[in-house]
Amino acid sequence: MAKKIMIAGYGSTGAYVLDFLARTKGIENFEIVVATRSIEEAQKRVNMTLISAGLMGYYPNISVISTDFNNVEATAELLTKIKPDIIAYTGRFMKGFKYGEFSYPNEIGYGVWLPLAIPLIYKVMQAVKLSKIDAKVINTSFPDGVCPALESVGLAPFTGAGNLNHLIPRIQMGLGKKLNVSPQQVDVLMLGSHFLNTYVSKEASAKGSPYYMECKVNGEKVQGISDEEIFNLAKMSTVSGPTRNLMISSDVAKITQSIMFNEGFLMHLPGPNGLVGGYPAKIFEDRIDMILPEGISLEKAIEINAGNLRFDGVEDIKDGKIYFTDDVIEKMKKVFALNYPKSIKVEDCEAFANEIKKTLENYE
Numbered sequence: 001m002a003k004k005i006m007i008a009g010y011g012s013t014g015a016y017v018l019d020f021l022a023r024t025k026g027i028e029n030f031e032i033v034v035a036t037r038s039i040e041e042a043q044k045r046v047n048m049t050l051i052s053a054g055l056m057g058y059y060p061n062i063s064v065i066s067t068d069f070n071n072v073e074a075t076a077e078l079l080t081k082i083k084p085d086i087i088a089y090t091g092r093f094m095k096g097f098k099y100g101e102f103s104y105p106n107e108i109g110y111g112v113w114l115p116l117a118i119p120l121i122y123k124v125m126q127a128v129k130l131s132k133i134d135a136k137v138i139n140t141s142f143p144d145g146v147c148p149a150l151e152s153v154g155l156a157p158f159t160g161a162g163n164l165n166h167l168i169p170r171i172q173m174g175l176g177k178k179l180n181v182s183p184q185q186v187d188v189l190m191l192g193s194h195f196l197n198t199y200v201s202k203e204a205s206a207k208g209s210p211y212y213m214e215c216k217v218n219g220e221k222v223q224g225i226s227d228e229e230i231f232n233l234a235k236m237s238t239v240s241g242p243t244r245n246l247m248i249s250s251d252v253a254k255i256t257q258s259i260m261f262n263e264g265f266l267m268h269l270p271g272p273n274g275l276v277g278g279y280p281a282k283i284f285e286d287r288i289d290m291i292l293p294e295g296i297s298l299e300k301a302i303e304i305n306a307g308n309l310r311f312d313g314v315e316d317i318k319d320g321k322i323y324f325t326d327d328v329i330e331k332m333k334k335v336f337a338l339n340y341p342k343s344i345k346v347e348d349c350e351a352f353a354n355e356i357k358k359t360l361e362n363y364e
Helices: 012-022 039-055 072-082 099-106 110-117 119-131 143-151 163-179 194-203 227-234 242-260 298-310 326-336 346-361
Strands: 003-008 030-036 061-066 086-089 136-139 186-191 212-217 265-270 278-283 288-290 314-318 321-324 343-345
Touching: 003 012, 003 242, 012 030, 012 039, 012 242, 030 039, 039 061, 072 119, 086 119, 086 242, 099 110, 099 194, 110 119, 110 143, 110 194, 110 321, 110 326, 110 346, 119 136, 119 143, 119 346, 136 143, 136 242, 143 265, 143 298, 143 314, 163 186, 163 194, 163 212, 163 227, 163 242, 163 265, 163 278, 186 278, 186 298, 194 278, 194 298, 212 227, 242 265, 242 278, 278 298, 298 314, 321 326, 321 346, 343 346
Parallel strands: 003 030, 003 086, 030 061, 086 136
Antiparallel strands: 186 212, 265 278, 278 288, 314 321, 321 343
């Protein structure tokens, strides 16, 4: 029986993921199911994927089904029927919402948006548990904080995708150009959360947040180049808007391929196995192996990542609760007139998310 991949949510990220997977060697041996609310519009986009993949000699088996992930019981029934081996969750509570449009200009930690990031993937994971299927779930919704939050209630996805991993090719290309070597000759191991990726990408600075970085060329550690210079070498301008989702979609596609073919691909994962922040790891069909830098224990890696996430406004995540820093609580009150609690339960995020959503929709 062919293994099945479900793309849960079909905005620009899900569409790009499908485009990439449709051009994967051996994809004909898998079934891909696109689960979305609007079948008619999704089918048109899927048809473009099928035609363009066919022009390149690939003929994937893709179907589109209608579902509402807000309905846990109905989703569980669907999962029981389809039995996907991999679920790539690419949905959003607020369609088109970009954290940076509100956080970066106001210097507010992105962690305040966890109540928005949690509700739908929380319901997907509840449905997975209820269905009793054995599916590897890939989460694209703020995984540095969402995955450990869900882990604290026994519902952690297999891994997240994005964030820290987006720095790696920038660094490889920047160092490669300076040292006159191919980017493929540059190996990078990093530890760091969403905050690190945001500010290194935007300002070529870690802004004082804790992280770890090790760069090697042909197996030898890079000497005589500071982290600050490396970050500046890695700085490059990119487009804004939905096209930026090409990065997160590339992550999801590569993780999916590594699970599909048990290839043990090395990449940087946010929230692997429910851990806080991002880590270098190898992905297999049935497990994730952490590939930590020499001399760095898992406990130390977690400490670094938890510290980095505090710069994003998340003080702690434990016992089914998210704790916010006093700084972001004050800023959300000042900028948005929103009364953030010191802590919020995972199960209460949706109710508060609706309050946040209403505020942002009226914000100018």
